[in-house]
Amino acid sequence: MSTTRTDAFIAFNDAHSLALRIWHWTTFAVITTSIVLVLMGTFMFKTRDNVGMVQEQLEHKGATVTKDQARSVAHEYSDKIWMTHKFVGYGLCFLLLSRILLEAAQPGEEKYRAKLKRALMFQSADAKHYRLVKQGYLLFYFLFFVMAATGLVLAFEDVAFLDPIHEPMGKLHEFTQYGIYAFILIHLTGVVRAEIGSHDGVVSAMFHGKKRKG
Ligand code: HEM
Ligand code: HEM
Numbered sequence: 376m377s378t379t380r381t382d383a384f385i386a387f388n389d390a391h392s393l394a395l396r397i398w399h400w401t402t403f404a405v406i407t408t409s410i411v412l413v414l415m416g417t418f419m420f421k422t423r424d425n426v427g428m429v430q431e432q433l434e435h436k437g438a439t440v441t442k443d444q445a446r447s448v449a450h451e452y453s454d455k456i457w458m459t460h461k462f463v464g465y466g467l468c469f470l471l472l473s474r475i476l477l478e479a480a481q482p483g484e485e486k487y488r489a490k491l492k493r494a495l496m497f498q499s500a501d502a503k504h505y506r507l508v509k510q511g512y513l514l515f516y517f518l519f520f521v522m523a524a525t526g527l528v529l530a531f532e533d534v535a536f537l538d539p540i541h542e543p544m545g546k547l548h549e550f551t552q553y554g555i556y557a558f559i560l561i562h563l564t565g566v567v568r569a570e571i572g573s574h575d576g577v578v579s580a581m582f583h584g585k586k587r588k589g
Contacts, residue, residue, distance in 0.1 A: 387505060387574045388586050392485055394477055396584055402470050406555070409463045413552065416456040425449035464526045471523050474516070487512070508565065511558070518554040521547065 391399075429445040483489055487509070494506040525548035528537050537544075569577045576587045 387508075387569065387577055388580070389490060390485055390586055391581060391584050392481060393584060395481070395485070396581060398470065398474055398477060399581060402467075402474075405463060405466050405470060406559075409460060409467060410556075412456055412460040412463060416453060416460060420449075420453045420456050422446060422450045422453045425452065461526075461530050464523075464530065467519075468523045468527065471516075471519055511561070515555075515558045515562075518551055518558065521551045522555060525551065 426442055426445045426449050429448045430440060430442070433440050433445070478487060481487075491506070491509050494502060494509055497505065525544040528540060528544040529548060531537055532541065566578055569575075580587060
């Protein structure tokens with residue numbers, strides 16, 4: 376690597392400002408928390424799946440309750456998970472907004488547009504890869520925006536004028552989650568491959584922010 380400074384080496388050696396690095400790792404932590412809550416809500420605390428357990432546990436303690444009574448207990452737990460997901464979601468909306476503000480404040484060469492422009496100038500075959508990666512981020516930001524917008528519609532369930540779009544937005548929110556999972560999977564595979572391949576140091580650069588020497 377140190378002998379051949381290819382376009383792609385220079386490209387994947389972008390400087391990342393402290394603000395962007397803090398943003399990246401905070402977003403990683405908060406999105407992960409949000410997804411863990413989704414998994415818990417979807418698989419562990421699904422109301423329907425826990426009604427029998429509530430009835431059984433109470434039976435052991437000598438109390439007999441109807442299915443309907445047990446359902447309201449199971450539902451409380453499910454509700455708690457989704458409420459927490461909603462509050463974490465507000466945090467994600469804030470992070471998305473701060474990423475937009477951050478873009479405006481980034482130094483010229485670190486702006487997203489500058490990176491894409493640079494990618495278009497590179498001639499090597501690797502340049503195509505670099506361009507795809509940067510365009511992939513744009514697609515992620517779009518998916519993130521859809522999750523935030525639809526999530527907010529779901530969160531403000533009492534706002535009357537949002538009523539007619541509540542259901543379709545819920546469907547869109549549920550559907551778009553898979554795009555987010557796909558991005559994370561591809562992103563993680565990509566950074567690990569880059570790290571053990573010809574771009575070693577990309578991950579640590581996302582911590583210390585310094586450019587690697589070629
Ligand atoms: C990584 C991002 C996110 C993922 C993967 C995700 C995923 C999900 C999923 C799978 C559901 C259940 C949908 C259903 O079965 O109908 C849901 C519900 C919900 N999400 Fe998100 N979400 C994300 C971000 C957000 C954001 C940014 C907000 C904004 C506040 C939000 C607010 C909500 C609300 C309010 C609900 C309904 C909860 C309920 O049923 O009471 N989500 N989310
Ligand atoms: C929820 C999980 C994650 C999400 C949503 C995410 C999102 C992103 C986004 C949007 C960018 C582009 C930032 C920009 O320039 O605008 C990025 C860059 C990067 N991420 Fe992540 N990330 C996640 C997890 C990780 C993890 C776990 C690692 C390390 C093991 C990592 C390593 C990197 C690196 C090295 C870059 C810079 C690569 C380059 O210069 O193109 N990310 N990430």
